[in-house]
Amino acid sequence: MPLSRVVNDPEALTITVVADFPVPVERLWNAYADPRQLERFWGPPEYPAKFTRHDLFPGGRSHYVMTGPEGDKAPGFWEVLAVDPGKSFEVRDGFADEAGVENTAMPSMRMVFTFEATEGGSRVTTVTHFGSTEQLEQLLAMGMDEGMRSAIGQIDDVLADLASFAAERATEAHILSDSQVRVTRVVRGSVEQVWRAHHDADLMKRWLLGPDGWTMTVCEIATKVGDTYRYCWEPEGEGEGFGFDGVLLESVPPRRAVTTEHMTGTDYPSTTNQMTLTPVDGGTLLSIVITYPSAEVRDMVLATGMTDGMETSYARLERDVLVGS
Structure with missing residues (x-):
């Protein structure tokens, strides 16, 4: 005791x-x-x-x-x-x-x-x-x-x-409520490095790619609250690309950012994503609380293998951007 x-x-x-x-x-x-x-x-x-x-x-x-x-x-x-x-x-x-x-x-x-x-x-x-x-x-x-x-x-x-x-664990998703999921991973880098990697277009195009075989063709970053952002990806071979757009709702560099997220060209409802960076042993705890419009949408998105794609990107961030920086 x-x-x-x-x-x-x-x-x-x-x-x-x-x-x-x-x-x-x-x-x-x-x-x-x-x-x-x-x-x-x-x-x-x-x-x-x-x-x-x-x-x-x-x-x-x-x-x-x-x-x-x-x-x-x-x-x-x-x-x-x-x-x-x-x-x-x-x-x-x-x-x-x-x-x-x-x-x-x-x-x-x-x-x-x-x-x-x-x-x-x-x-x-x-x-x-x-x-x-x-x-x-x-x-x-x-x-x-x-x-x-x-x-x-x-x-x-x-x-x-x-x-x-442990810092070695892969990206994980934890259901918080009917509408909220928290995605977490310890990234081996400082808070400042991880924040910059999410706000520098040249760096983002190197790691925010999901599975291998994709290219980030558009990376328009929101720099001030109220600004919009737009990201687009295309497959390196045959296939159709996709993108996301949204608005920056809150920004507290280098610790917290809140955005909306909407799949471009669709009538799908937006989510709200709260990203927080916290220094911990082994690097930076990246925590994203995602608010969905319903439990059904939440479960549908999780079933797509979202966390697997995020893990591939974060592993690439560590390997190709943060190591030696």
């Missing part, structure tokens, strides 16, 4: 949780930086979480939904206030609706997570600050203390699971 101690301080309006683990501090930090890992312990076992957004950089935001055994949902958000990579981060944690919009009728709290190496491995100290005695008492009455204890008790299993999050 990792939990070392929990201290409730009504005078300071804080709850402090200290937990020790027999792993390097970098491994513990990654468990909080990687949404695939974080959602396996953020929330008690009977209310597992799904993170539909996780931006661990100052000014970023995270959205999560915890789902109970009867299907009842408890959405929440993090507003990321400060980050010292590998050492600490600070967020405002609060209640929300399923779209991540804050529920201002409920209190929010400030949480500071501090990571440090110890003789036996590493330690994370979480200090939760409340705005008033009434807020502290309200959240304790809702079971926050017990929830934090049971949630942090799950981290051991996550830390022991090295294979599921």
Whole structure:
């Protein structure tokens, strides 16, 4: 059991949780930086979480939904206030609706997570600050203390699971909801390198090709919010090409970009793609949350082998663009 101690301080309006683990501090930090890992312990076992957004950089935001055994949902958000990579981060944690919009009728709290190496491995100290005695008492009455204890008790299993999050794993898709899928891969390169590879037309034409035998003939990149983009591919031999177009909705270089995506020349509905780049051991965790118009469209796209084509492109990115750069 990792939990070392929990201290409730009504005078300071804080709850402090200290937990020790027999792993390097970098491994513990990654468990909080990687949404695939974080959602396996953020929330008690009977209310597992799904993170539909996780931006661990100052000014970023995270959205999560915890789902109970009867299907009842408890959405929440993090507003990321400060980050010292590998050492600490600070967020405002609060209640929300399923779209991540804050529920201002409920209190929010400030949480500071501090990571440090110890003789036996590493330690994370979480200090939760409340705005008033009434807020502290309200959240304790809702079971926050017990929830934090049971949630942090799950981290051991996550830390022991090295294979599921290894940098060597191929591109994977995880269903988050009826309309959302998260595609992830650790790319062996820095955040800045991976961002540039997605925003430099000459580089994109070298790697964003899917299966062998295709050429990217058009690469018009959106550089400002509101700009449109257009990408087209043609087979090197016989066959018909295809393309995508869309609009840049949000851009926070070099960490986050949100776009619409539509297959050119069709009446297919657009998707919304949220790309987040997070530094982790082994490179950069590339995470794309795709929102589809329906579960049927989601399943149809996944059945095309989408992730296989993406994996071929990302492997080419590492091999032909990032190695030696």
